[in-house]
Amino acid sequence: MSVTSWVNETVVRDPTERRIFTILGIVTALLVVGVLTGVIGIRFLLFQVSLVGMYALLSLGLNVQWGYAGLINFSVAAFWGLGAYSAALLTAPNSPLGLDLHPAFGFLAAIVVSALVAILIGIPTLRLREDYLAIASLGLAEVIRVIILNERQWTAGSSGISGIPSLLEWLPLTSAATTASVVVVLGIVVFLFLRRVHRSPWGRVLRTIRSDEDLAKALGKNTYQFKMQAFVVGSVIMGIAGAFYAHLNLYIDPSDLVPLTTFYIWIAVILGGTGSNRGAVVGAAVVIAIREGTRFLNDVPAINTLGLDLAPLRLLFVGILIILIMRFRQDGLLPPKDELIWPAAKDKTTAAGGGGSGGPNAQAEGGDD
């Protein structure tokens, strides 16, 4: 029964997934209608799109680490912050470094810095049991936040960095539309990159490491190196998301690096379906929808008359949502469904051998033992 669905290449696998995509479609349509009728400001919506895009990048990054390779990284906010500060310090005219460089250098620095820090934290921890990375990354997040807070001569400390330039100001769009487009393009590029590297022998080794690292070793795989690659790739994607945030918010200070971001991203990945790129994106959208949507709950007349202040309860809603998902859809909204086999090699060979000719006949002739 699973044969056809297992090999299924289409986007939508089962009725539940179809329902999820339908709901996403309806919500998108409602938002568009909201903008057209003037209920929702276009600037506000574009800002939300940028936030979703940034969260999607972060979730995709964490998905490489946790979803592909089983690496527990609790310093999502730190890598994001490193990216944001790299961009801010290099590009803002009034940063302590005073370099005033083009944003491209900011993104480049974000990539280099997050990769370097990932390697440094990976060297001592990735050879050990998986919990050591979890502990080390938990510490790293705080260390980086405190360093940025205290090294004022380099980072401007708690006063933060303002005046970060917007991206691509020459485009004939509003700045909100430009930033939203930038993150959509970034998201698509990262998504396609990950899609290619995941459905491959590389992704397959990571999946093996995730379920049984000893087995991967016994088969001659240098698991340390694979884990390091996954960790660096994921961290670099987080760094890129951070650099983007600097140019979205145009201001950054150390209080942005709180662990809450890390846990929102973990929720997004688990909610979406651990190991699934589509899931990471949808999970990010859901988390942002709850985080931002609950701000307006008090404006709904029915709730308003109850005299309750619901907005601060948003974490509670996130919690309830997780419990519901774990209860009714344990693998997340859109769990991974692809066999990790290089798509170009797949079509021919698997289609050709569908019958499985070996079985019964071979069994019969071997029965004499």
Add this chain to the structure above:
Amino acid sequence: MDGDVYEGANLGKDDAVLKTSGLEKAFGGLVATDDVSFEVERGTITGMIGPNGAGKSTLFNLVSGFYENDAGRVMVNGEDVTDLEPYERARKGLVRTFQTPRRLEGMSVREAMLVGPGPQAGESIFSLFFSADEVTREERANIKQARELLERFEIAHLIDQPSTELSGGQLKLVELARAFTTNPDILLLDEPVAGVNPTLANDIKRFIRELNEEGQTFLIIEHDMPFIMDLADPIIVLDQGKVLMEGTPEEVQTDERVIEAYLGGAGP
């Protein structure tokens, strides 16, 4: 028992794929492996037996590099691999399976099989973008090989199954097939028929014998005496972390010391 009861293994074989000398491993005060030297001749199915706690699994872990030894050397094809990581030993041709079958969560049998073949071009991110043709070619060949092996092992009908849904015996077969795709010089099987039903155990015996006839060398730990006595020659007997003796199945079965070791050493 006297020290001289331990006759040791047969050393000085002509063409030893695997050779250990003076391997030692202690866990705290417990000496699990005590001066173990043995050799596995190329082309043989060498058995390894011993009562519970004799140190068979520890020895396997030492040989495959999963445990670090306190003393002694491990040689594969005459090359010293003692200081190498498990994955490096695997690449030198020494490949092991595990006693408890490993279920690869979220992987189909086809995927699980494809992890086997040695360094694949597609395991490098760089190649995935810059030599995609080579990746495709290799992947096709590996898929073909996986299918052929599964057909040979009479489990081709399971190829699309999630590997978590296999029975213990089927999983053992997949493990054996996958280990074989690494093209090893010597395969270390840790209890290949433990918990496997007799029919499937017979199949496994037949496949091991077939592979052996094609030149594959095996070292097999097994508790199932009829199975190992029928399949392996020579057989190495471990007792209390030491090599008690080595011999043909007949010699082992009739050896006083072996019987005593298994029956609990009532003393002379």
